[in-house]
Amino acid sequence: MTYQIAIDGPAGAGKSTIAKAVAKKMGYIYVDTGAMYRAMALYLLRRGISAAEPEKISAASHDADITIVYKEGLQQVLLNGENVTGLLRTEEVGNMASASSVNKDVRLKLVELQRALAERENVVMDGRDIGTYVLPKANVKVYLTASSACRAKRRYDELAAKGEACDLAAIEADIIERDKRDMEREFAPLRQAEDAVYVDSSDMTIDQVIQTITDLIH
Numbered sequence: 177m178t179y180q181i182a183i184d185g186p187a188g189a190g191k192s193t194i195a196k197a198v199a200k201k202m203g204y205i206y207v208d209t210g211a212m213y214r215a216m217a218l219y220l221l222r223r224g225i226s227a228a229e230p231e232k233i234s235a236a237s238h239d240a241d242i243t244i245v246y247k248e249g250l251q252q253v254l255l256n257g258e259n260v261t262g263l264l265r266t267e268e269v270g271n272m273a274s275a276s277s278v279n280k281d282v283r284l285k286l287v288e289l290q291r292a293l294a295e296r297e298n299v300v301m302d303g304r305d306i307g308t309y310v311l312p313k314a315n316v317k318v319y320l321t322a323s324s325a326c327r328a329k330r331r332y333d334e335l336a337a338k339g340e341a342c343d344l345a346a347i348e349a350d351i352i353e354r355d356k357r358d359m360e361r362e363f364a365p366l367r368q369a370e371d372a373v374y375v376d377s378s379d380m381t382i383d384q385v386i387q388t389i390t391d392l393i394h
């Protein structure tokens with residue numbers, strides 16, 4: 177029997193950073209759902225389908241098989257058996273992923289693939305609807321959050337470190353707007369699962385959050 181860890185929460189809560197670290201510590205597979213959406217985008221582009229063709233996107237999405245494996249500790253994304261990891265970070269693929277990810281058929285297909293992966297491997301998965309929709313029977317569910325001010329400051333520091341000009345108030349306003357959009361969307365909205373443990377990381381270090389979640393798993 178496999179073990180499933182679901183980490184949900186709003187934008188900027190540090191879900192991916194924490195999920196990757198927890199997976200590494202536990203020896204589980206970190207399921208990078210974003211990379212799976214990019215692989216789907218690559219598949220659609222190879223079929224000559226544009227972002228402006230939702231019907232064709234819906235029809236084609238059913239035939240894609242996407243999974244994640246680890247080789248020598250590195251994540252590899254397989255599209256219909258082909259390792260496409262090195263092809264996923266182009267601007268064209270990113271734009272197509274953004275456009276196609278809102279398609280309900282694409283979302284349903286990827287959820288099906290994510291569930292299949294979780295049936296085969298011990299996984300840590302993060303997102304907006306993992307514990308409520310993708311893996312409703314996950315062994316451990318965490319709702320990871322932080323105040324909007326704290327999340328904005330983290331994002332500000334991240335951008336400032338890259339030398340990018342940014343406005344703290346504008347970043348926080350954007351985060352609040354994104355939270356609203358995620359929580360009010362019709363299909364699988366962001367909310368805390370009834371059996372999820374609420375973790376507010378506003379005053380915690382990354383190591384403290386990782387320890388809290390691994391303690392829950394143990």
